[in-house]
Structures are given as structure tokens and as C-alpha cells.
Amino acid sequence: MTVANPYADDLGERAPLEALADTADRIRRLVESWSAEAFEKTYAPGKWSARQILVHLAQTELALGTRARFALTQPGYTAQAFSQDDWMPIDGATDARTALAAYTSLRGMNLAMWRRLSPAQLDRGFSHPEYGGLSVGWIMAQMAGHDIHHLKQLQAIQT
Secondary structure, eight states, X not given: OOOOOTTHHHHTTSOXXXXXXXXXXXXXXXXXXXXXXXXXXXXXXXXXBXXXXXXXXXXXXHHHHHHHHHHHHSTTOBOOOOOHHHHHHHHTTOOHHHHHHHHHHHHHHHHHHHHHXXXXXXXXXXXXXXXXXXXXXXXXXXXXXXXXXXXXXXXXXXX
16 A cells, blocks of 8 residues: 655645646746845744755755656665755755755756656556655655645745
């Protein structure tokens, strides 16, 4: 049994590919004119700043796009778990515009991959040490909902 997408509520009824195709651009349009000070604001006390959210989005795009590629090419692939909180200090000082450029560039490359995948490729299974059996399509849906989740946080910072 596949575990539920933790971002299913954020994705709602949207098709994952449709959401992946527009959310990164929505995020870019939202923040592209922000000042350096605005990028250091947070949506709630003790939470990541807008800059850190962008770093996290770039890291996630890199990690989950790579995970999908391994799952597609390595028989019996078992994903490596990673902690977003452990990853943040590695790139956490990256400026917001660099993080945004990395995120949107990686999204463009990943989106090209997602669009080319066949139904059989989307159904290709792999295992995850925490979630058990998953599919490449599950990653796509997770990423799509994850983007929307963080878009909402950035919108809250803007207001």
C-alpha cells in the first residue's frame, strides 16, 4: 500500500503535471520584485524566511527530481531519506535570487522529464525507508502539492 501524499490537501483536485507546470512561475512572479528585506520575513514566528523557503524549494527540486531518475533507471531502487532541517544549513545562506533561479531552472528540467514519462514509467515502483512502496507518479504528485504548500506561505509573507 502506498502512503498518502502529505501534500494532497494542498494539491486538491488539480492534476499534478498541471500544477508543476505553473506553480514555480507563480512563485517567481510573486517574489521577483521583493527587496532583500522582504526575503528575510517569515510567515509565522520561528518558521523559515521567504529566502529559506526558496532554498528549500531548490533543494527539494534537486533531491526529488534525482530520486525519480534513480527510480526510473535502477531496478529495485531504495530511496535515501533526507531531512529538510539537516539540509537547510548546507545551502541556508544562499541569497534568495540565486535560490529562485536554481529552483525555476531545475523545475524546467524536471518538468521536461515529467512530460515525457509514460503511464508505465509513472507507475514504476521503488521503496522508501520511511514510506514503504511508492511510485514515480507519487513523487510527481508530492512535488506538485509541496509547491502549492510553500506558495501559500510566501503569499502569507507578502500580505
